Amino acid sequence: xxxxxxxxxxxxxxxxxxVERLSARVEQGEFLTILGxxxxxxxxxxxxxxxxxxxxxxxxxIAGRDVTxxxxxxxxxxxxxxxxxxxxxxDVFRNVAFPLAVRGVPREEMSRRVAAALARxxxxxxxxxxxxxxxxxxxxxxxxxxxxxxxxxxLLLDEPLGALDRKLREEVQVELKSLQRELGITTxxxxxxxxxxxxxxxxxxxxxxxxxQQVGAPDAVYRRPASRxxxxxxxxxxxxxxxxxxxxxxxxxxxxxxxxxxxxRPEGALATAVIRPEQIRIAAGPVPGSLPAQxxxxxxxxxxxxxxxETAQGLRLIAQAGAAIPPQPGEVLHLAWDPGDAWLLPExxxxxSAAAATRAxxxxx
Amino acid sequence: MSATVxxxxxxxxxxxxxxxxxxxxxxxxxxxxxxxxFNLPILAMLAQSFLSPEPTVAHWAExxxxxxxxxxxxxxxxxxxxxxxxxxxxxxxxxxxxxTLSGRAQLVALTxxxxxxxxxxxxxxxxxxxxxxxxxxxxxxxxxxxxxxAPVSFxxxxxxxxxxxxxxxxxxxxxxxxxxxxxxxxxxxxxxxxLGASQRAIFWRVFFPLTLPAFAAGILLVFxxxxxxxxTPAILGGGRVPMIANMLDVLINLMPRxxxxxxxxxxxxxxxxxxxxxxxxxxARGA
Numbered sequence: 248x249x250x251x252x253x254x255x256x257x258x259x260x261x262x263x264x265x266v267e268r269l270s271a272r273v274e275q276g277e278f279l280t281i282l283g284x285x286x287x288x289x290x291x292x293x294x295x296x297x298x299x300x301x302x303x304x305x306x307x308x309i310a311g312r313d314v315t316x317x318x319x320x321x322x323x324x325x326x327x328x329x330x331x332x333x334x335x336x337x338d339v340f341r342n343v344a345f346p347l348a349v350r351g352v353p354r355e356e357m358s359r360r361v362a363a364a365l366a367r368x369x370x371x372x373x374x375x376x377x378x379x380x381x382x383x384x385x386x387x388x389x390x391x392x393x394x395x396x397x398x399x400x401x402l403l404l405d406e407p408l409g410a411l412d413r414k415l416r417e418e419v420q421v422e423l424k425s426l427q428r429e430l431g432i433t434t435x436x437x438x439x440x441x442x443x444x445x446x447x448x449x450x451x452x453x454x455x456x457x458x459x460q461q462v463g464a465p466d467a468v469y470r471r472p473a474s475r476x477x478x479x480x481x482x483x484x485x486x487x488x489x490x491x492x493x494x495x496x497x498x499x500x501x502x503x504x505x506x507x508x509x510x511x512r513p514e515g516a517l518a519t520a521v522i523r524p525e526q527i528r529i530a531a532g533p534v535p536g537s538l539p540a541q542x543x544x545x546x547x548x549x550x551x552x553x554x555x556x557e558t559a560q561g562l563r564l565i566a567q568a569g570a571a572i573p574p575q576p577g578e579v580l581h582l583a584w585d586p587g588d589a590w591l592l593p594e595x596x597x598x599x600s601a602a603a604a605t606r607a608x609x610x611x612x
Numbered sequence: 613m614s615a616t617v618x619x620x621x622x623x624x625x626x627x628x629x630x631x632x633x634x635x636x637x638x639x640x641x642x643x644x645x646x647x648x649x650f651n652l653p654i655l656a657m658l659a660q661s662f663l664s665p666e667p668t669v670a671h672w673a674e675x676x677x678x679x680x681x682x683x684x685x686x687x688x689x690x691x692x693x694x695x696x697x698x699x700x701x702x703x704x705x706x707x708x709x710x711x712t713l714s715g716r717a718q719l720v721a722l723t724x725x726x727x728x729x730x731x732x733x734x735x736x737x738x739x740x741x742x743x744x745x746x747x748x749x750x751x752x753x754x755x756x757x758x759x760x761x762a763p764v765s766f767x768x769x770x771x772x773x774x775x776x777x778x779x780x781x782x783x784x785x786x787x788x789x790x791x792x793x794x795x796x797x798x799x800x801x802x803x804x805x806x807l808g809a810s811q812r813a814i815f816w817r818v819f820f821p822l823t824l825p826a827f828a829a830g831i832l833l834v835f836x837x838x839x840x841x842x843x844t845p846a847i848l849g850g851g852r853v854p855m856i857a858n859m860l861d862v863l864i865n866l867m868p869r870x871x872x873x874x875x876x877x878x879x880x881x882x883x884x885x886x887x888x889x890x891x892x893x894x895x896a897r898g899a
Contacts, residue, residue, distance in 0.1 A: 332803035
């Protein structure tokens with residue numbers, strides 16, 4: 248058991264920077280997720296912790312030990328691969344017993360510990376099966392039992408749910424989280440799946456192009472994104488750009504002033520507000536701070552629907568609607584939200600995106 | 613893995629059988645030619661051991677009661693075993709080493725392994741006489757370096773024949789074994805390393821067991837192929853290392869005792885088919 252400290256680690260392949268000076272700390276017992284799109288460097292970070300890739304610079308400490316120069320064998324880590332990497336020639340028992348066998352654990356103690364690990368992931372009775380005879384969910388649990396049976400200092404998970412179907416995924420998420428809490432083991436997960444990241448983690452670290460974008464609790468990162476990238480990568484974001492005026496934000500190229508909390512910023516400053524679809528209400532008529540927009544179409548998702556709308560300036564917005572009956576396409580609706588729900592992106596993100604037109608971004612959920 | 617294959621086969625026999633018959637119909641004329649022109653004569657020839665000149669087991673009795681024939685049979689199997697063993701000992705490290713090479717070096721190494729295929733067996737076998745003879749390259753080097761006091765006899769004995777058969781058959785072991793090694797998922801070894809296994813433990817507990825089916829199949833294949841060698845023992849053995857094929861040559865062309873040759877051929881065919889079944893069984897386990 249222990250924490251993980253990244254002390255300015257970096258990975259370069261020639262001129263290409265895969266990971267840029269990363270300094271962070273995963274607290275003892277914490278579940279931290281590194282979230283990023285493919286190519287963001289998240290898998291490189293994981294494999295540097297595991298000792299499968301050597302960093303170009305910086306140090307990594309696990310449980311107070313500097314492991315930077317240690318081979319994977321000596322790092323005391325439990326790693327679950329996305330492909331599970333179960334040994335196809337060994338049955339479930341011998342797969343889970345593998346880390347104990349190579350450590351020379353006596354036979355009786357080995358049987359006892361393997362049985363306990365299998366019981367923990369509810370696989371008792373499947374000891375004699377080969378990996379190929381197991382379902383994806385069962386293989387995943389064998390991999391987890393194998394990674395935990397030798398009581399490593401930390402647990403590393405590489406997109407552990409990626410290969411499971413949607414229905415099974417939530418079930419495994421719940422199990423994984425409760426198992427991690429029960430054991431109190433420091434866990435580092437890498438994924439590109441925002442749902443996985445939001446539901447499992449104590450804290451998120453959002454990575455893009457090798458650089459840290461934001462670190463924080465899932466709720467904080469979702470509600471108060473530090474940059475346009477984070478806002479768009481996590482869920483659906485309506486981005487409204489304009490200048491701050493008394494009582495709100497005057498949208499670029501329009502007279503409309505929408506509700507937002509200026510939070511002490513000077514009037515006349517450029518700002519980008521992030522409004523999540525679930526924060527938008529459909530007002531009965533024009534109210535102060537509301538934004539008129541034409542209804543385009545509804546996307547029906549069963550438990551909810553998303554209404555796609557467009558303002559007179561061509562700005563596209565997405566609002567979440569419950570069971571309401573969608574209006575006729577072309578009908579003008581008045582969109583309203585609480586001033587406090589419109590989150591203003593911090594300045595650097597604003598400067599970087601000043602030229603870009605305000606738009607709503609729909610990312611694959 | 614092995615348990616699911618027959619289960620799957622049982623689950624859906626009907627559509628598979630129908631499809632096979634549909635496509636197979638086009639091959640029927642060819643099959644007929646094969647049966648009439650190829651397989652029937654072989655069966656008729658083999659039947660000679662029982663039917664010549666009338667139904668009898670006399671030829672088989674002679675085969676069993678003549679120590680010479682049994683000795684040649686035993687000698688053939690012994691040589692096949694040595695060749696298979698030597699090919700295994702040389703082939704496994706060779707395939708392992710080729711696997712670790714980078715793309716271009718791998719291609720060069722593979723070409724070198726395959727090169728013997730491009731040269732006729734006859735030419736290669738005579739070349740060995742030049743290389744291994746008493747005045748040959750190897751003996752002159754050994755004498756020149758003072759490593760030997762008299763020329764070492766490489767030729768006209770089991771050693772010479774083994775060198776020849778190994779040279780011809782090594783690629784048959786290396787190529788499928790290398791293919792099996794390349795197919796292994798690198799992440800299995802990474803996983804083993806993170807689980808605490810030393811390089812040695814990774815090799816013996818993960819790598820070797822996973823390549824064992826292909827290795828065993830390769831060794832069996834070499835064994836089976838050695839059983840039918842004729843040119844190599846004839847030339848490099850100088851008639852002193854008789855194998856079945858050479859004995860058949862004598863029985864057919866010099867004696868001529870077709871019935872006895874048929875009996876020996878039957879024995880060889882049955883043994884080979886048995887080994888082939890074993891080879892298939894091992895191959896299926898590895899797949």
